[in-house]
Amino acid sequence: MKILVTGASGFTGNRMMEYLTTQGAIEPVGLIRRSNLMNERETKSFIVADLLAPEPLHTAIAGLCPDAVIHLAGLTRGTSEALHAANVTGTKNLLDATVAANPACRILVISSSAVYGYAGDLPIPETALLRSISDYGKSKVAQEELAMSYNPGDAAIAVARPFNLAGPGQIASFVCGRIVNQVISIERGMKEALDLWEISSSRDLIDVRDVVRGYWALVSRPDFASDCSGKVFNLGSGSAYRISEIISIVEEITGEHYKIRLPDAVQQAAIPTQRSDNSRITALTGWKPVIPLKETLRDMLDYERKKREQ
CATH class of the missing domain: 3.40.50.720 (NAD(P)-binding Rossmann-like Domain)
Structure with missing residues (x-):
């Protein structure tokens, strides 16, 4: 075929x-x-x-x-x-x-x-x-x-x-890719916080x-x-995860706590949940x-670490 x-x-x-x-x-x-x-x-x-x-x-x-x-x-x-x-x-x-x-x-x-x-x-x-x-x-x-x-x-x-x-290799223009990329930058001393637009909307990931x-x-x-x-x-x-929940799962994986920086005027997401x-x-x-979300995020973190070591 x-x-x-x-x-x-x-x-x-x-x-x-x-x-x-x-x-x-x-x-x-x-x-x-x-x-x-x-x-x-x-x-x-x-x-x-x-x-x-x-x-x-x-x-x-x-x-x-x-x-x-x-x-x-x-x-x-x-x-x-x-x-x-x-x-x-x-x-x-x-x-x-x-x-x-x-x-x-x-x-x-x-x-x-x-x-x-x-x-x-x-x-x-x-x-x-x-x-x-x-x-x-x-x-x-x-x-x-x-x-x-x-x-x-x-x-x-x-x-x-x-x-x-x-999933592994996702670019930073998507929410999980954005969080993972910034976490690795924090690990490498290149950033101090996660810069996000908002953390209250939910996504089916x-x-x-x-x-x-x-x-x-x-x-x-x-x-x-x-x-x-x-x-x-x-x-x-079939499940909706708030962005704040995604960050919490990443923190469980890495054993770290991340400071979050939001804009002074946080706008409500046009699609609050899906x-x-x-x-x-x-x-x-x-x-x-x-594949549970925790496994996805762990694999994404591992992929990004290896990529930056090359």
Whole structure:
């Protein structure tokens, strides 16, 4: 089974490629935008193509003719125009090229829990209204609408909505990555406190290694076309953690106490809490997250320490 992973050089893409190599008779091929993101030993496992260049993209995917696509590529930050181009136009180009190359291809489009906005304190099912409040979330709503507009008879397309990811190698623009990076800086004497915008909002945090298992549980479903196509699936931990709780867990791991610096005028988070209802994917595939947040954070700390020693 030949599986194309877009965004293969990214945080989740790297983990997805690693996981697929452990799954027996699977040939994972990563799609990346620039050739300098791979080394010479990896040339057989990657193809270079830009999702915003339709003709070269069609040529590359026609040559590969994948059996399945896990579409992770896109932007999380930028202007509304840039986000729409990457997350909507790029997705359309990919879907058109893939369906032309192999109409029977299984396609999993990765969206985001950002499409929900603030949906209250209860676990959020896939049937909840989409009330995105950010340009990123709005681009993901448009991406989903695009994916679902394809005729089910012509393409087998499902959508996954991961909640807040965490895991080794996460960059500092995400809350767990920000906390971990600053903790290591404190350990090395480069900082004296954790600088954060606020610590009262809650997030459903799930380990990226659990998420890629979930993506594979969907894509490898024997009856993907009937069981998954045209449907949306949440992937989260099912628990909401306040940022202050995340810091407390890190303090348990390190045995240290960290001073926290907040802005003089702390603004309330636009989304005070968010929590996933995973019952749909669990009922279909049996998938459940298994990595506790404490283990995730410990692995993140170890990864960052080793990285800075290199």
